[in-house]
Amino acid sequence: MTEIRWHSRAGQGAVSGAKGLGDVVATTGKEVQAFALYGSAKRGAALRAYNRIDDEQIFNHAKFMNPDYVLVIDPALAYTDNIVENEADHTKYIITTHLSKEELIEGIPSLKGKEERVFVVDCVQISLDTIGRSVPNAPMLGAFVKISGMFELDYFLENMKRVLSKFPQKIIDGNMAAITRAYNEVK
Amino acid sequence: MQDLNLLANDNRGQHQLESGGNLAGWHEVTQGSILPSFEGDATNIAHMKAEERTYSNHNSYTATVASWRVKKPVFNIDVCIDCQNCWVWCPDSSILSRDKQMLGIDYDHCKGCEVCVEVCPTNPKSLLMFSEYTPLDEALSQWPEKKKKEEK
Amino acid sequence: MAEKYDLQEREVWDGNFAASQALRQAQIDVVAAYPITPSTPIVENYGSYVANGYVDGEFVMVESEHAAMSGCVGASAAGGRVATATSSQGFALMAEVLYQASGMRLPIVLNVVNRALASPLNVRGDHADMYLGRDSGWIQLDAFNAQEAYDMALCAFRIGENHAVRLPVMVHQDGFITSHTAQNVYPLSDEVAYNFVGDFKPVDDMLDFSKPVTYGAQTEEDWHFEHKARQHKALMDSRPIIDEVFADFEKVSGRKYNRVESYDMEDAEVAIVALGTTVETARVAAKELRAEEGIKAGVVAIRCFRPFPFDLVRDSLENVKAVAVLDRSSPGGAMGAFFNEVSAALYTTPNRPLVTNFIYGLGGRDFSISEAKRIFKEQKAHADAGYITTDIQQFSGLRGPHLGFFKTKRG
DSSP: OEEEEEEEETTSSHHHHHHHHHHHHHHTTOEEEEEEEOSSOOTTOEEEEEEEEESSOOOOOOSOOOOSEEEEOSTTHHHHSOTTTTOOTTOEEEEEOSSOHHHHHHHOGGGTTOGGGEEEEOHHHHHHHHTSSOOTHHHHHHHHHHHHOOSOHHHHHHHHHHHTTTSOHHHHHHHHHHHHHHHHHOO | OOSOOSSTTOOTTOEEOOOSTTOOOTTTSOGGGOEESBSSOOTTGGGSOGGGSOBOTTSGGGEEOGGGOSEEEEEOTTTOOOOOHHHHHOTTSOEEEETTEEEEEOTTTOOOOOHHHHHOOSSSOSEEEEETTSOHHHHHHTOOOOOOGGGO | OOOOOOOOSSEEEOHHHHHHHHHHHTTOSEEEEOOOTTTHHHHHHHHHHHHTTSSOOEEEEOSSHHHHHHHHHHHHHHTOOBEEEEOHHHHHHHHHHHHHHHHTTOOOEEEEEEOOOSSSOOOSOOSHHHHHTTTSSOEEEEOSSHHHHHHHHHHHHHHHHSTTTOOOEEEEEETTTTTTOEEEEOOOOHHHHHHHHOOOOOSSOTTOTTSOEEOSOOOOTTTHHHHHHHHHHHHHHHHHHHHHHHHHHHHHHSOOOOSEEEESOTTOSEEEEEOTTHHHHHHHHHHHHHHHHOOOEEEEEESEEESOOHHHHHHHHTTOSEEEEEEOSOOSSSSOHHHHHHHHHHHTSSSOOEEEEEEEOGGGOOOOHHHHHHHHHHHHHHHHHTSOOSOSEEEESOSSSOOEEOOOOOO
């Protein structure tokens, strides 16, 4: 079982990102779960989204998890939200930031000593450059594909195109570019 | 001509509203208390006269409520002008009229409310209330004379 | 003729989307709805299927849930296949008309996405609304995940529309935990799904001019009791038909459902009885406890909440030593309603297992595997002691001092 927790703000696309990831993972024959904790939240409110991925049907419906991956798609939430909550000793963090890894960890004491498991990528800037507005979910998927090694990039892109098929071609192209760039830039 | 049966097989008012010991058990009542109005196919029912229709026992047409009445309206055909006012106003569809000709009163469904008498415009009135026990010919023999204008 | 919808063999759908696809495949004639969180997408999606030609039906937008169910009653009495969806406050506002629908024996399907009842206001999942419907005369089916929200919706039409049943059916799923959680769902093809549900065959429909009928008759003390008795009998008699429909559904889907589901119960010493997604989380806990500590734990789940499977609950639990019944609804000054029903069934067994009541998960409070394990372990302690060692009713997952009521009387 692979468990993923997304930290995001309402409107940044964590829910769509989690569902899109689930959609692609399901095409590999795996069982997936994608859900989020939001209710009457307004745009901009902090929220968390979750994925579970397994070879067997997933019966656990609890939101509680010891995540294998923590994906932070809002730069400020890395500082203000408790991103290490219920972490395991192998939990990997992918955090969107314009800072270097060292600069980031300097400001977030709870990440100290976990340098090996922390990865950074500037999803906001990448989405501004490729899609034209700040929707950091797509680049985060690219970074996740790289860090997790769960898929070949081409395979993921091909399936993501199908998930996005209801959108105009320009949006699809922007998302493909965003995923590819983040895949290459995450470190 | 009062309380007339228009057809021999008319089933209007044929049974008392049921109460007491002979009611159907739970296993016999209709599903969902949904009540069919007619026996058999009713496709052309709208074009048939009431007395020709096959009203079911669930329809009030076949039940009589005459025993509720204390006073009854009596209809005097000699004074009536067939204006249909009583037919329009009767709350229980108990004025029998056909081709705009007043025929009489459906005593199975009339509850004796007196609205027909109230709205009757003739002088003297063509409908008047009498005791339930007054025979019709006796009632007609007591009919008042026309009132003169100056008596008003 | 409806447009062809592009369906994959394996979809990733949340419970709301799954339920709306079942409505599309069943080709609902009328949906009268007043959308409310978290059930909104069910009727919203149906509206888009109508607008885009995927279903030949009518979406009727009304001014309240009371009107929504009233519209459904009218459309169903007129002779159409009718469904809608609601939650929580909307369900509460529908309550009056729910009794009309069942009393008139109208096979409406209502997708209830379970949500807590205010006050305080809350949009998340608990079973307060589901419990509110338990005396309404509807069949109540419970889905534990998105796949089942789809499967149960299809079965609901077959069950309710059976001329020996003629009753409305609610399909429950947990708000957000099922309704907004995307999971693998394996839909039937449109053709297989529609053939399973079958053409709608109305009975006593008001638009049949060859047989005019009166709906909504008044019955006073000389008739009302007989009509309600007949309605209750119909609800009780729907049990074998629900079994038949589940058996037929297995033939087309490979997925087998039962009015009472039992997991790891063959040799179980302790059991959790639950509804909704909690069932599946508890199954994981039971499996892990068996492996980790050798505790013979099992789970019994109620798939068909109404008609209540009194005999099947008894059969599935009579050999267990201790049972925890989990109520996800504020009990309002009593033991949990579900606890009372399960206890009544177990009181008629020779062994009379020890039964305790947990109030948990109100307003969507998380129910974790570790919480389920803790409850199992308490049952094990009761079983070993031979009596209930804790309060009979306890709140679980609550902040603050322990909250519980009543102890066992011991001689």
